[in-house]
Amino acid sequence: MTPTTTTGRSIEVRGVVQGVGFRPHVARLAAAHGIAGEVGNDELSVFIEAEGTTDALDAFLGALVEEAPPLASVLDVRVTDRAPSGAAGFRIVPSRHRIGARTLVPPDVAVCDDCLAELRDPGDRRHRHPFITCTNCGPRFTIITDLPYDRPATTMRDFPLCAACAREYADPGDRRHHAQPVSCHACGPRLWWEQVTDADACTDTDTGTGTVVLGDDDVLTRAQAMLAAGRIVAVKGIGGFHLACDATSAAAVELLRARKHRPDKPLAVMARDLDEARRVVELSPAAEAALCQPSRPIVLLPGRTDGPLAGAVAGDLDEVGVMLPYAPLHHLLFAPVPGRPGTGAPPLLVMTSGNLADEPLAFTNDDARARLSRLADGFLMHDREIAVPCEDSVVSVVDGEEVPVRRSRGYTPLPVALPAELGAGPTVLAVGAEVKNTFCLVREDLAFCSAHIGDMGSLESRAAFGRSVDQLVRLRDAEPELVVADLHPGYATRRWAEDHAAGIGRPLLTVQHHHAHLASLLVDRERVGTPVLGLAYDGTGYGCDGQVWGGELLAMGTDLATFERAGHLAPLVLPGGDAAVRNPFRTALALLAGADVAPDWSPAGVPAAEVALVRSQVTTGTACIATTSVGRLFDGVAALLGGRQRVGYEAQAAVELEVLARGARGVVPLAMPVVDGLIDWRPTVRGIVAALGGGEDPAAVARGFHEALARASAELVVVEAARRDIGVVGLTGGVFANRELVAALRHRLADAGLEVLTHRRVPCNDAGLALGQAAIGRAIASRGEGVV
Numbered sequence: 001m002t003p004t005t006t007t008g009r010s011i012e013v014r015g016v017v018q019g020v021g022f023r024p025h026v027a028r029l030a031a032a033h034g035i036a037g038e039v040g041n042d043e044l045s046v047f048i049e050a051e052g053t054t055d056a057l058d059a060f061l062g063a064l065v066e067e068a069p070p071l072a073s074v075l076d077v078r079v080t081d082r083a084p085s086g087a088a089g090f091r092i093v094p095s096r097h098r099i100g101a102r103t104l105v106p107p108d109v110a111v112c113d114d115c116l117a118e119l120r121d122p123g124d125r126r127h128r129h130p131f132i133t134c135t136n137c138g139p140r141f142t143i144i145t146d147l148p149y150d151r152p153a154t155t156m157r158d159f160p161l162c163a164a165c166a167r168e169y170a171d172p173g174d175r176r177h178h179a180q181p182v183s184c185h186a187c188g189p190r191l192w193w194e195q196v197t198d199a200d201a202c203t204d205t206d207t208g209t210g211t212v213v214l215g216d217d218d219v220l221t222r223a224q225a226m227l228a229a230g231r232i233v234a235v236k237g238i239g240g241f242h243l244a245c246d247a248t249s250a251a252a253v254e255l256l257r258a259r260k261h262r263p264d265k266p267l268a269v270m271a272r273d274l275d276e277a278r279r280v281v282e283l284s285p286a287a288e289a290a291l292c293q294p295s296r297p298i299v300l301l302p303g304r305t306d307g308p309l310a311g312a313v314a315g316d317l318d319e320v321g322v323m324l325p326y327a328p329l330h331h332l333l334f335a336p337v338p339g340r341p342g343t344g345a346p347p348l349l350v351m352t353s354g355n356l357a358d359e360p361l362a363f364t365n366d367d368a369r370a371r372l373s374r375l376a377d378g379f380l381m382h383d384r385e386i387a388v389p390c391e392d393s394v395v396s397v398v399d400g401e402e403v404p405v406r407r408s409r410g411y412t413p414l415p416v417a418l419p420a421e422l423g424a425g426p427t428v429l430a431v432g433a434e435v436k437n438t439f440c441l442v443r444e445d446l447a448f449c450s451a452h453i454g455d456m457g458s459l460e461s462r463a464a465f466g467r468s469v470d471q472l473v474r475l476r477d478a479e480p481e482l483v484v485a486d487l488h489p490g491y492a493t494r495r496w497a498e499d500h501a502a503g504i505g506r507p508l509l510t511v512q513h514h515h516a517h518l519a520s521l522l523v524d525r526e527r528v529g530t531p532v533l534g535l536a537y538d539g540t541g542y543g544c545d546g547q548v549w550g551g552e553l554l555a556m557g558t559d560l561a562t563f564e565r566a567g568h569l570a571p572l573v574l575p576g577g578d579a580a581v582r583n584p585f586r587t588a589l590a591l592l593a594g595a596d597v598a599p600d601w602s603p604a605g606v607p608a609a610e611v612a613l614v615r616s617q618v619t620t621g622t623a624c625i626a627t628t629s630v631g632r633l634f635d636g637v638a639a640l641l642g643g644r645q646r647v648g649y650e651a652q653a654a655v656e657l658e659v660l661a662r663g664a665r666g667v668v669p670l671a672m673p674v675v676d677g678l679i680d681w682r683p684t685v686r687g688i689v690a691a692l693g694g695g696e697d698p699a700a701v702a703r704g705f706h707e708a709l710a711r712a713s714a715e716l717v718v719v720e721a722a723r724r725d726i727g728v729v730g731l732t733g734g735v736f737a738n739r740e741l742v743a744a745l746r747h748r749l750a751d752a753g754l755e756v757l758t759h760r761r762v763p764c765n766d767a768g769l770a771l772g773q774a775a776i777g778r779a780i781a782s783r784g785e786g787v788v
């Protein structure tokens with residue numbers, strides 16, 4: 001076929017492609033590439049009939065997704081060749097309707113450059129409008145209460161459009177055509193300030209408790225002055241409240257930590273712009289791209305030791321979580337107020353979730369007043385309601401690739417498409433695990449993963465979980481026909497699922513934790529049906545034998561519904577179970593006893609009586625829980641190396657061991673043999689004791705431990721891969737957030753000729769679990785055996 005021959009293609013683009021300017025985008029591209037035909041849409045897709053030369057069609061197809069409008073999110077593109085019909089010109093045709101189909105809800109995205117330019121233009125009628133938005137930007141998911149997505153079905157229903165806004169809204173040539181959240185100074189929501197504690201140091205008027213300040217400029221000036229004075233301000237944002245303070249003030253950061261009861265967990269920083277971000281973290285091109293994308297996640301980046309951040313922001317970690325402003329209000333908060341010299345918030349702010357410790361995010365004004373008044377010195381409030389809470393997302397950048405850590409604002413509620421073999425079946429609700437919890441709702445071939453909900457330990461979290469389930473079920477019009485939960489009988493989500501399944505008269509299925517991790521990875525990487533070996537390393541998962549698993553090699557054939565345990569870490573004991581999770585020195589003592597070495601080791605700063613008690617516990621086996629958890633092995637080794645003997649949050653010791661290894665100048669070789677499918681850590685522990693006794697640098701020992709674990713894991717995998725003739729290995733579970741371990745393991749597996757899969761779309765930790773549970777639910781349901 002010569003390039004000048006005309007041919008035809010039918011193209012279907014599925015995803016968030018309605019109300020985001022996708023059809024005009026297609027028409028523009030068609031004109032640019034000399035394509036004839038037409039474009040139209042329905043609830044779930046844009047369909048295109050295109051005719052042109054093959055070269056032109058290829059270029060058109062490439063640009064279709066590559067240059068898509070910012071709020072568009074493409075799930076898949078299906079192309080079929082057909083004979084040309086001799087079409088001339090290109091036109092947009094009327095929408096058609098699919099029976100029973102529901103439009104996808106777009107996620108919330110950052111304010112766009114066009115709106116920002118207007119925000120800063122004194123001549124624009126939306127100059128400094130805190131709620132400026134257009135078709136290409138702004139809140140969506142967090143303001144939508146129902147479908148179809150029209151203004152009455154959003155929290156903007158309370159703000160009738162003024163005549164000027166209504167004109168823009170109705171004009172197909174306007175950037176605000178059919179932008180549901182559009183408003184202006186005349187018709188939009190309002191800001192105000194509520195003083196909680198005395199503000200005498202910050203301002204010369206109206207300083208007392210309970211004072212309310214009105215008027216945008218006065219409100220912003222007060223908030224800025226409070227922040228500059230080292231106070232804590234609760235800022236209502238897109239998906240909930242943040243607690244903000246000056247990130248360069250040690251006193252302010254300590255105050256925030258003390259009030260929030262969060263002694264250790266790192267705090268996220270919002271930098272005014274890229275230059276400010278560059279003062280506190282190392283910025284690669286990939287890091288800049290991650291920071292600037294419309295979803296504006298928190299990006300974990302290497303911290304600069306010479307930066308101005310208060311030490312307590314990142315704690316003992318070598319990374320800082322940084323994000324850029326994403327709401328117009330954030331931009332206004334940083335900027336000086338016109339005509340008022342010296343105003344503007346400090347350019348680096350801690351911006352952490354508005355909650356106490358592990359409680360859910362506060363997102364309504366009343367809830368914020370009730371729960372945050374003891375944490376904040378004042379509230380930067382507004383009256384645009386948040387329909388559903390949505391925390392900031394978190395990503396890291398590994399070898400130039402973005403890796404999800406928490407998938408929430410900017411991504412939720414975009415679905416993940418299931419492969420054809422799982423694409424049909426019952427509507428499934430999978431409830432996830434226990435910490436970092438999310439749930440997943442599958443309808444037809446789309447899996448909707450919820451925003452981050454948090455730790456299910458509190459009543460508030462469980463209530464928030466129930467509300468989020470109701471909201472997603474309503475938005476998707478998808479009553480669950482099958483409920484899936486973790487096998488763990490003690491999980492709050494499991495009990496919730498049992499009650500819920502009974503309440504709606506639908507079956508409940510339980511799925512083993514690490515099985516779900518591996519299934520999640522296969523859906524994430526579109527490899528369902530590929531025989532695979534999966535290393536599932538994490539903190540805790542209930543095993544099929546009732547033991548605590550967490551260092552597993554699983555083998556899976558073409559059927560997602562079944563797996564075999566092909567190997568694991570040799571068991572270690574946790575003296576006191578959960579007490580050992582909070583006190584890694586307990587695990588260290590058990591490791592030493594198990595390895596029959598250093599019976600006199602005593603952890604620094606732990607009372608002798610407590611040590612003696614744990615020793616006797618280990619000897620007698622009283623309240624000792626056996627586990628194959630790699631996460632717990634990390635804890636114990638970290639304690640042996642002089643790290644924390646007690647931790648403030650799960651995995652803290654393990655994360656700090658990774659940091660220690662990353663900074664090592666040398667490496668101490670350590671043995672970790674694999675015997676009959678078991679990774680034996682006892683020689684490793686003996687090697688660690690000997691190395692420390694010989695005066696070796698703990699950092700070099702930490703590196704040696706990472707290397708030894710990578711080597712042993714690879715050995716275990718390679719033997720099984722040969723035996724089973726499997727060429728693909730997946731790495732999943734929270735331990736694989738450890739970049740040093742992943743890097744060491746990846747090159748060994750690749751050298752052995754194996755293809756290595758890691759997570760790209762959902763987190764490797766328990767926040768990604770529900771997707772795997774849901775997929776297994778579908779796989780089991782599709783066998784037609786019935787589900788009990």
Ligand code: ZN
Pocket residue numbers: 111112113114115116132133134135136137138
């Ligand atoms: Zn915009």
Ligand code: ZN
Pocket residue numbers: 161162163164165166183184185186187188
């Ligand atoms: Zn208006």
Ligand code: FE
Pocket residue numbers: 513517538539540541733734765766
């Ligand atoms: Fe897990």
